Amino acid sequence: MITKTSRNPVDSSVSIYRFLLAAYPQAFREEYGDDMVQVFRDFCIRAYLNQGPNGMFRLWATTLLDLIRSVIEEHLQKETNMNKSSYIRVSGWALILGAFSFFMFFLSIFLEEYFYDPGLRISGFYQNVQDIGIVISPLLFGAGMFGLRAKYGDSSGATGKTLLLLGGILGPLTAIAGLIGAEKVENMWLLIFWGPAILLAFLTGFGFVALKSKPLPRWNWLPILAGAWFPINFFSYLISPDLVEGLTTKWISIGALIQVIAMLILGYYLQARMVQNPSPSTA
Amino acid sequence: MADTLNNPEDFLPLTPTVFNILLALVDGEKHGYGIMLEVEKNTQGQVLMGPGTLYGSIKRMLKANLIEECDERPDPQLDDQRRRYYRMTGLGNRALRMEAERLAAQVQMARAKNLLINPHFGLSS
Numbered sequence: 251m252i253t254k255t256s257r258n259p260v261d262s263s264v265s266i267y268r269f270l271l272a273a274y275p276q277a278f279r280e281e282y283g284d285d286m287v288q289v290f291r292d293f294c295i296r297a298y299l300n301q302g303p304n305g306m307f308r309l310w311a312t313t314l315l316d317l318i319r320s321v322i323e324e325h326l327q328k329e330t331n332m333n334k335s336s337y338i339r340v341s342g343w344a345l346i347l348g349a350f351s352f353f354m355f356f357l358s359i360f361l362e363e364y365f366y367d368p369g370l371r372i373s374g375f376y377q378n379v380q381d382i383g384i385v386i387s388p389l390l391f392g393a394g395m396f397g398l399r400a401k402y403g404d405s406s407g408a409t410g411k412t413l414l415l416l417g418g419i420l421g422p423l424t425a426i427a428g429l430i431g432a433e434k435v436e437n438m439w440l441l442i443f444w445g446p447a448i449l450l451a452f453l454t455g456f457g458f459v460a461l462k463s464k465p466l467p468r469w470n471w472l473p474i475l476a477g478a479w480f481p482i483n484f485f486s487y488l489i490s491p492d493l494v495e496g497l498t499t500k501w502i503s504i505g506a507l508i509q510v511i512a513m514l515i516l517g518y519y520l521q522a523r524m525v526q527n528p529s530p531s532t533a
Numbered sequence: 534m535a536d537t538l539n540n541p542e543d544f545l546p547l548t549p550t551v552f553n554i555l556l557a558l559v560d561g562e563k564h565g566y567g568i569m570l571e572v573e574k575n576t577q578g579q580v581l582m583g584p585g586t587l588y589g590s591i592k593r594m595l596k597a598n599l600i601e602e603c604d605e606r607p608d609p610q611l612d613d614q615r616r617r618y619y620r621m622t623g624l625g626n627r628a629l630r631m632e633a634e635r636l637a638a639q640v641q642m643a644r645a646k647n648l649l650i651n652p653h654f655g656l657s658s
Contacts, residue, residue: 278592282588282591285584288565289584290583293566312581312583313583316582316583316584317583319585319586320583320589323589324585
């Protein structure tokens, strides 16, 4: 048992240590501060009883090094979590906006088809909406794919993460290449449509992985609904244009609408507040 | 939402701190000071972690589901009831086992290359 005379240096050390804990992030301090003080007190008592002042000195040297290192680590961790969390929320909004621009793209196609009137020069307006929609949406979807990867990648496994990464990179790059080369190389404009088709095909692939690993809180079939329709139509059209052109507008509209709604829900999931998935490799 | 990884392989390689904390919990639940004493003993004092490193690691290991906090508190006559006790989860156990096997394979390789001169670990000429 520690004596009254030997208690003072221990209590003083504990008081100083408790004061130094203010350097940690508040949440960490509130959760573990008392435990850390208690552990430090235990070590102080042991060091003082076994080695006297020299033991206390050695304990303080190692504790200060540990404190500096762990304070930096906890603040960096907090910063990383905050950045990641913010990015995921923004990517959720990107996916929602992408879904709207994609919807506008389809809507303008049908409006142009039904209300085409050269005298009012209205086709130019619809054409512009289509061009903007088909170019902007893969960029916004790309941001959404990276957000999905950041939020659900770890719990969906290496295959799911890779599919989201490839879709997030290849989709926007292909669309941009199509946009840049459209006027220079014949038929390169087709890449503008290849972009979202590739991206959404990878999203569909992730959807199949999600069916097994179930990374989403519910409705793990959403990525398939959000991804499948456009690539199926696009690639079917490339293989057999007659097949797709034979489909009625009604069926195409329903397919597009389901896809857009699924994207909106995915975007909502992403922008909703989240709990971070820690990586023990940083521990 | 699954907030944790479910595959122990995803955690490999474990950091020395995480490995030693899990190793300390193999024999049963322990509080923070108990873990630190066990780590010190297991490593012959070569791994000394302070309270900051210990609880930073505990925080991340709890979130990763490698360890969990025990609901039961000890008998107040045997220990301080304010202490929080931790135990290893099934996932933590599998990750520790796989890491130990990974390290053993590395030691085996070092042995095959005659790098081990300490007779406790195998010998070399």
